[in-house]
Amino acid sequence: MTKDIYVYIEHLRGRVADISYVTLAAARAITMKSGGSVVAVLLGDHVQTLANDLSANRVLYFDHPALAEYSPKASQDAMVDLIHDNMPRLVLFGDTSIGSDLAGTLSGRLSLPLVSNCRSFEVQGNILKFTSQICGGKIMVEGLIPEPSALVTMIPGSYKSEIGKSSKPPVVVWEKLIPWEDKSIQFRGFIEPDPCDVDIAKENVLIAVGRGIQTQDSIQLAQELANTINGVVTSSRPIVNLGWLPSTRLVGRSGKRVKPRLYMACGISGAPEHVEAMVESDVIIAINTDPEAPIYSLAKYGATIDLFDLLPALTENIRISKTANNIQGNG
Amino acid sequence: MNIIVPIKIVPDLVEELKIDAQASGFDQDLLRFNLNEFDDHALEQAILLKERGGGSVTVIAIDGKGVEDILINASARGADRVIKLTTDSANDTSGFVNNHALAYMLVPLTQELEPDLILTGVYANNDLDGPLGPLLAERLGYPYLGYVVGVAVSNRSALIRKEFSGGLLAEMEVRLPAVLGIQAAEQPPRYVAFNKKRQAIKTTVIEERAEQDFLHITGPVIDRLYPPEKTRKAEMISGNVDVVAARLVGIFTELGVI
Numbered sequence: 001m002t003k004d005i006y007v008y009i010e011h012l013r014g015r016v017a018d019i020s021y022v023t024l025a026a027a028r029a030i031t032m033k034s035g036g037s038v039v040a041v042l043l044g045d046h047v048q049t050l051a052n053d054l055s056a057n058r059v060l061y062f063d064h065p066a067l068a069e070y071s072p073k074a075s076q077d078a079m080v081d082l083i084h085d086n087m088p089r090l091v092l093f094g095d096t097s098i099g100s101d102l103a104g105t106l107s108g109r110l111s112l113p114l115v116s117n118c119r120s121f122e123v124q125g126n127i128l129k130f131t132s133q134i135c136g137g138k139i140m141v142e143g144l145i146p147e148p149s150a151l152v153t154m155i156p157g158s159y160k161s162e163i164g165k166s167s168k169p170p171v172v173v174w175e176k177l178i179p180w181e182d183k184s185i186q187f188r189g190f191i192e193p194d195p196c197d198v199d200i201a202k203e204n205v206l207i208a209v210g211r212g213i214q215t216q217d218s219i220q221l222a223q224e225l226a227n228t229i230n231g232v233v234t235s236s237r238p239i240v241n242l243g244w245l246p247s248t249r250l251v252g253r254s255g256k257r258v259k260p261r262l263y264m265a266c267g268i269s270g271a272p273e274h275v276e277a278m279v280e281s282d283v284i285i286a287i288n289t290d291p292e293a294p295i296y297s298l299a300k301y302g303a304t305i306d307l308f309d310l311l312p313a314l315t316e317n318i319r320i321s322k323t324a325n326n327i328q329g330n331g
Numbered sequence: 332m333n334i335i336v337p338i339k340i341v342p343d344l345v346e347e348l349k350i351d352a353q354a355s356g357f358d359q360d361l362l363r364f365n366l367n368e369f370d371d372h373a374l375e376q377a378i379l380l381k382e383r384g385g386g387s388v389t390v391i392a393i394d395g396k397g398v399e400d401i402l403i404n405a406s407a408r409g410a411d412r413v414i415k416l417t418t419d420s421a422n423d424t425s426g427f428v429n430n431h432a433l434a435y436m437l438v439p440l441t442q443e444l445e446p447d448l449i450l451t452g453v454y455a456n457n458d459l460d461g462p463l464g465p466l467l468a469e470r471l472g473y474p475y476l477g478y479v480v481g482v483a484v485s486n487r488s489a490l491i492r493k494e495f496s497g498g499l500l501a502e503m504e505v506r507l508p509a510v511l512g513i514q515a516a517e518q519p520p521r522y523v524a525f526n527k528k529r530q531a532i533k534t535t536v537i538e539e540r541a542e543q544d545f546l547h548i549t550g551p552v553i554d555r556l557y558p559p560e561k562t563r564k565a566e567m568i569s570g571n572v573d574v575v576a577a578r579l580v581g582i583f584t585e586l587g588v589i
């Protein structure tokens with residue numbers, strides 16, 4: 001049984017996704033204990049330069065015009081044969097729009113076990129264990145990864161992406177792909193986010209609302225606070241899914257990643273898909289009535305106070321403070 | 332347009348989730364279930380497509396706590412048929428579902444119904460072996476796309492919008508029949524008025540069908556469950572609203588945002 005770990009390198013529009021470096025870092029950590037090689041699998045059309053900073057023992061590169069744009073069917077074809085022929089101990093993917101689709105499809109087609117939402121691994125002799133985070137980050141599950149081969153989708157949190165990068169270009173092996181002429185899924189084009197709205201990734205102050213805001217009307221309370229401090233209102237996934245804010249305001253795995261000076265999370269519990277996109281904010285303030293909310297493990301300040309009392313009071317206090325400062329300044 | 336929506340119940344995250352004494356599952360006394368929120372969106376998208384282009388919507392659920400009420404609700408929202416699958420393990424209240432086994436279980440009925448489109452939630456909060464959608468698609472030999480936020484159907488294909496990181500969308504064309512993992516319907520799931528629900532309670536016929544279990548399908552083996560380590564880092568600001576507001580004004584001033 002091979003101990004090699006294959007890592008699917010996700011990229012879009014000329015950039016390797018950060019999660020792919022995280023998965024490479026995880027593969028390195030495992031192989032350091034268990035032996036075996038880290039094999040990165042890169043698919044695309046004239047994107048071989050993306051291999052340059054991958055920290056892997058070797059990169060298997062599939063170059064084909066059919067892989068030029070997001071092309072799930074051609075990617076599946078390449079990966080099915082590769083996994084079937086080599087049966088690596090693990091094949092790692094990011095738990096993302098691309099990785100989750102691909103891993104799920106491959107698991108079904110190859111009848112290989114799949115572990116999702118994996119955060120970390122532990123090697124105990126010949127046993128390989130996973131830890132996944134489920135139920136919105138409220139539950140950790142530890143278990144065994146079935147042998148001989150399994151697919152895993154990973155979420156960030158335990159491995160640093162820098163470890164998955166290398167300044168020394170790896171060995172690149174060119175692989176042949178003969179995609180089956182399958183036209184069942186065809187890429188038509190990208191649709192850019194609404195250019196009329198603000199780019200929340202460039203904002204300094206974000207007031208984020210989650211399920212705890214309860215009604216669409218209540219978002220106005222956050223908006224009024226944001227207005228007083230030149231901030232922008234953003235949200236977690238449920239608010240966008242309810243249609244209360246446009247998707248341009250979504251902070252999360254499929255939304256924007258943000259690093260503002262101040263991120264104030266109002267009524268947000270801290271599900272992993274939200275956290276991974278805002279954890280690099282300079283200062284996080286969390287307001288949530290649940291003292292056990294996972295958001296408190298990364299916030300710098302927190303308060304379990306009722307949002308509907310706090311937001312108007314805070315807005316009013318800021319107005320008073322600004323007026324006082326103006327008077328002082330003018331005096 | 333014949334649309335199937337397989338739905339799942341999942342642990343209600345609003346309620347407290349307690350782990351049992353053996354650390355092998357959830358504490359059953361406290362565990363409450365509700366409809367997977369992404370399945371809710373899948374159902375809404377199916378009803379929107381039916382309203383737009385005609386056809387029928389069939390909702391399929393594995394039997395379990397509260398499933399009948401969810402199926403009646405689906406009927407009140409516009410589902411034409413609601414079917415409950417019963418199996419030996421259907422009333423498993425462990426809080427986990429083996430999606431690989433579920434995909435096998437759904438195949439016979441789905442094939443009989445000859446759908447044009449199967450809409451599932453893109454994932455569920457308790458998924459441990461990947462989402463259901465791609466697994467079911469592979470069992471049926473249908474194409475799959477997940478993270479879908481818009482669907483338009485014409486002839487034998489669907490033009491869909493798939494979401495990527497950074498708010499980027501792609502337009503893709505998928506040949507039907509296909510399975511789509513819905514991230515968000517084009518509009519929020521509709522509210523069911525009380526009188527409509529009352530009517531549905533009287534008129535809905537929940538069809539039942541027994542299916543074979545496929546629990547021998549290998550998946551991750553669970554050793555133990557535990558709550559995330561409490562590494563609370565936040566300095567908690569206590570006091571009444573005025574005290575908290577004043578402290579936050581101080582913090583904002585220090586940060587230079589006021």
